[in-house]
Amino acid sequence: MRHQLVVKKARVVKPHGIFPCTLVVDDGLVSGLARYGDLVLAEEEIDADDRFVIPGAIDTHVHLGGYTQELEDDYRTESRAAATGGVTTFFHYLFHDGSYFDIFSDRVRAAEENSCVDVAFHLGIVIEGQIEEIERYAQELGIRSFKMLMGYKGREARRKIRGLDDGRIFRAFQRIARVKGGIALVHAENMEVINALQEEMMPSGRQDNAAWSDCRPAFAELDTVRRVMAFAREAGVELVIPHLGVGIGSQFIKDQPSNSLPVHMETCGHYLLLTKDLQLGALGKVNPPLREQAQVNALWDRIRDGTVDFMGSDHVPHTIASKGEELWSAMPGLSGITMTLPILLSEGVHKRRLPLTKVVELSSYRAAKVFRLYPQKGALEVGSDADIVIVDLNKQVEITPEVLNSVSDYTPYQGYISHGWPHMTISRGRVIYRDGQIVDREARGRCLSAES
Numbered sequence: 001m002r003h004q005l006v007v008k009k010a011r012v013v014k015p016h017g018i019f020p021c022t023l024v025v026d027d028g029l030v031s032g033l034a035r036y037g038d039l040v041l042a043e044e045e046i047d048a049d050d051r052f053v054i055p056g057a058i059d060t061h062v063h064l065g066g067y068t069q070e071l072e073d074d075y076r077t078e079s080r081a082a083a084t085g086g087v088t089t090f091f092h093y094l095f096h097d098g099s100y101f102d103i104f105s106d107r108v109r110a111a112e113e114n115s116c117v118d119v120a121f122h123l124g125i126v127i128e129g130q131i132e133e134i135e136r137y138a139q140e141l142g143i144r145s146f147k148m149l150m151g152y153k154g155r156e157a158r159r160k161i162r163g164l165d166d167g168r169i170f171r172a173f174q175r176i177a178r179v180k181g182g183i184a185l186v187h188a189e190n191m192e193v194i195n196a197l198q199e200e201m202m203p204s205g206r207q208d209n210a211a212w213s214d215c216r217p218a219f220a221e222l223d224t225v226r227r228v229m230a231f232a233r234e235a236g237v238e239l240v241i242p243h244l245g246v247g248i249g250s251q252f253i254k255d256q257p258s259n260s261l262p263v264h265m266e267t268c269g270h271y272l273l274l275t276k277d278l279q280l281g282a283l284g285k286v287n288p289p290l291r292e293q294a295q296v297n298a299l300w301d302r303i304r305d306g307t308v309d310f311m312g313s314d315h316v317p318h319t320i321a322s323k324g325e326e327l328w329s330a331m332p333g334l335s336g337i338t339m340t341l342p343i344l345l346s347e348g349v350h351k352r353r354l355p356l357t358k359v360v361e362l363s364s365y366r367a368a369k370v371f372r373l374y375p376q377k378g379a380l381e382v383g384s385d386a387d388i389v390i391v392d393l394n395k396q397v398e399i400t401p402e403v404l405n406s407v408s409d410y411t412p413y414q415g416y417i418s419h420g421w422p423h424m425t426i427s428r429g430r431v432i433y434r435d436g437q438i439v440d441r442e443a444r445g446r447c448l449s450a451e452s
Contacts, residue, residue: 002041010022025386025388028386029384049393054360059311060266061314085340088426095126101141117427124148124149134182145183149162149186174364184232189216189287210286212285218295222249232261238263240264241253269343275291276290286334287333304354304358309365364377397421398416400414
C-alpha cells in the first residue's frame with residue numbers, strides 16, 4: 001500500500017517520553033506509527049534525520065482584524081507567521097458590541113478562505129445582551145470558551161473591548177457553568193488601582209516601559225486572580241487565566257480545593273524573556289505589562305512546578321504606525337505568534353534544561369486537553385490530525401521582522417538569537433513551512449468547534 005506521506009527517522013516527543021518511529025499519514029491524519037527504520041511506501045517522503053518531532057503547537061491567544069489591515073488579510077499573513085513558529089492551530093478572540101449571531105458566519109468564512117492553519121474561537125463577553133446568549137452561542141455556534149475583562153475600564157475602554165463589573169462577570173460565570181464543557185477566561189487586572197497610579201504617573205511624561213509596568217503592579221494582577229478564582233468556585237465553572245505575567249507570589253494558584261473545578265494558567269513568550277527595563281517605549285506596551293527579571297525567573301519556576309498549563313502569544317499584528325509613538329495613548333499588544341516555540345526551545349530547553357516532554361505539554365498537549373480538542377490536536381497518535389513540527393534544536397536564528405513572516409514591521413525581539421527553531425511545519429499532512437520559507441500559501445485552514 002502506498003500512503004500519502006511518511007516522516008521517517010523521527011524522534012517523536014510525547015508528554016511521557018520520546019519514541020523513535022516513522023509517522024505514516026493518510027487523508028491528513030496520522031494513520032500509523034511504524035518502527036524506526038521500517039520501509040513504508042508513500043507519495044511523499046520526509047526524512048526527519050533523527051530530529052525531534054512534536055505535535056503542531058496550539059496558540060490559545062490571538063487577536064486579529066482591524067489593527068493594521070482587514071481581517072481577511074490578517075488571516076493570510078498571520079497564519080503564515082504561525083506556521084513559521086510551528087503553530088498549526090490558533091484561537092482567535094472575537095470581540096463585538098452586539099450579538100455574535102450577526103457576525104460569526106462571516107468570521108468563519110474569512111478564516112476558512114484565508115488561513116493556512118486551523119482556527120478556533122473564544123468569544124469576548126463585553127455587553128449585557130451577550131451574557132443572556134451564552135448558552136445559545138454554545139448550542140448553535142459550537143463555542144465553549146468565553147472571555148471577560150476586569151481591565152479596560154475608564155479611559156482604556158474601547159467600543160468592542162471593555163471591562164465588565166464583578167456582578168456581570170459572576171452572572172456570566174453562572175451562564176457558562178450551564179454549558180457542557182464551558183470555560184470562562186478572565187483578563188485579571190485591578191483597574192481601579194491602575195487608574196489611580198496612572199493619574200499620578202502620566203503628568204511626568206515618562207515614556208519608558210518601566211513607567212507602564214509600575215502603574216500596573218504585580219499585586220494588581222494577583223488580587224484579581226484571587227477574586228476571580230473565588231467567583232469561579234462559587235459559580236462552579238472551569239476557569240482560565242490568560243497571559244499570567246507574575247511569577248513571584250503566584251504559587252497560591254496551584255493550591256485549589258479538591259472539590260472545585262480546575263483553574264488553568266496561560267502565559268506568553270514575552271513574559272518569559274522580555275523585561276520592563278528594555279528601552280522599547282510604546283513598542284513594548286502590553287497588558288499585563290512586562291516586568292522585572294526576577295519575575296521572569298520566577299515564572300519559569302511556575303512552569304516547572306505546573307502552575308502554568310499552556311502557552312498563548314497574545315499576538316496583535318501591529319505595525320509601528322498602528323501602534324502609535326506616545327506611551328500613554330499607544331495601542332497595547334505585541335506581535336509574537338511565531339516566537340512561543342522558539343522561546344521554549346532557546347530559553348527553556350537550552351538555557352534552563354526544560355525537558356522536551358514539558359515543551360510538548362506547554363505548546364500543545366495541555367491546551368488540547370483543556371479546550372476539548374484532544375486527541376484531534378495536541379497528539380501524534382493514530383487518528384490525530386497530522387499536525388507535525390520537525391524541530392532543529394541546533395539552528396540559530398537572529399530575529400528580525402522579515403524572519404517572522406508577519407505583517408508587523410517591527411518586533412520586540414529584534415536582534416535576539418534563538419537557539420532552536422522549527423525546521424518544518426506540517427498542517428494536516430501538508431508541508432507549509434520548510435527551512436525558513438513558506439512553501440504552501442494555499443488557504444486550507446479549518447474552523448474548529450465543539451462539534452469537531
